[in-house]
Amino acid sequence: MSTVTTDLHALLGDRVVTDPSVAAGYGVDAYPPAAGLGGEDFTVVRARSREDVVTTLRYAAQHRVPVVPQGARTATTGAARAIGGGIVLSTKLMRTVEIDPVERIAVVGPGVVNTDLKAAAAEHGLAYPPDPASSAMCSIGGNVATNAGGLCCVKYGVTADYVRGLEVVLPGGDVVRTGRRTAKGVAGYDLTGLFVGSEGTLGVVTEAVLKLVPLGDPALTVLAVFPTLAATMAGVAALREQRHTPSLVELLDGPSVDAISAYGDYGFPTSTGGVPTSTLCHRCSRRGAVTSLTRTRKRKLRYWSSVSTLASKVPVVPPSPTWIGYERLSRTERRPSNSISAFSGILRPTLPLTTNSWPVAIRLGKSSSRVVS
Structure with a gap:
């Protein structure tokens, strides 16, 4: 040794x-x-x-x-x-969980798995919204360190929006507590925000005080299949105009749907222009989509687990692109398959990881596009 x-x-x-x-x-x-x-x-x-x-x-x-x-x-x-x-x-073995249903907070160790916290909160009629793609495996300590988001972050926010306080061990071994347990906390510096997203460079989180919210009704899920990319984006724009914002809108392009269908039966048709899954049918139908509504947990899980079969998540910029660059990419040979978080503008290209092929981030602006290797 x-x-x-x-x-x-x-x-x-x-x-x-x-x-x-x-x-x-x-x-x-x-x-x-x-x-x-x-x-x-x-x-x-x-x-x-x-x-x-x-x-x-x-x-x-x-x-x-x-x-x-x-x-x-x-x-x-x-x-x-x-x-x-x-x-x-x-810190994986630091897994203490304390739920306070009156104050609607959870006090947890950094090793608590995200979905385990969700399950513990649900027993009290509460929810912890941040949902990284790896929520079944990732830990709260890692979520805090990276300020993890997830598919529903556009509506519900990211980890930083739910961290009220932290216990942190500084590099020299000193222990500090930041933040508060109360709903209101406006005095002093935001030291909690300083540590969230710092990726362990400022200290090691040993406890987190997290805000919980009331558990919502079971979600409805719609699979909307559009004939073209242009029709798909018109449907997404229509959803953005409504008063009740969907908790999640995820777009899969044709090659992605075909690849997923080849991997397993997730209930998708093949050879489509785009498939956004959302919570409302009629606005999509008016833009030429064939829609199907599901209330069953099993089928919803089939739809959403399909997104996890795509390899990488590469964040890019604002939620109002014209998709010009995306359509140009769609015409190129050996292009990647893609999924898009349609409300946040996050494009997740999927490429085989070989020595000659790497993921790319595609930055889509209002009038131009840029590919960054």
């Missing part, structure tokens, strides 16, 4: 991973092309309490050892990769 591993094992006992084959599993996150270090090249601490985090960060500060905080390692960016000679500090 390395000196760092030996020292921390003496301080933390079984919190430190001593088996290199086990430690190697903490070398990377879900970034597809990432190559991890060998388990003997870094030290893994699996914290179970705030005190474990404090001890680790104090040791790292005293000995000038770099630390990489990790949650559930579901991110696809490579940001949580281990550093040679450094410490991987995992």
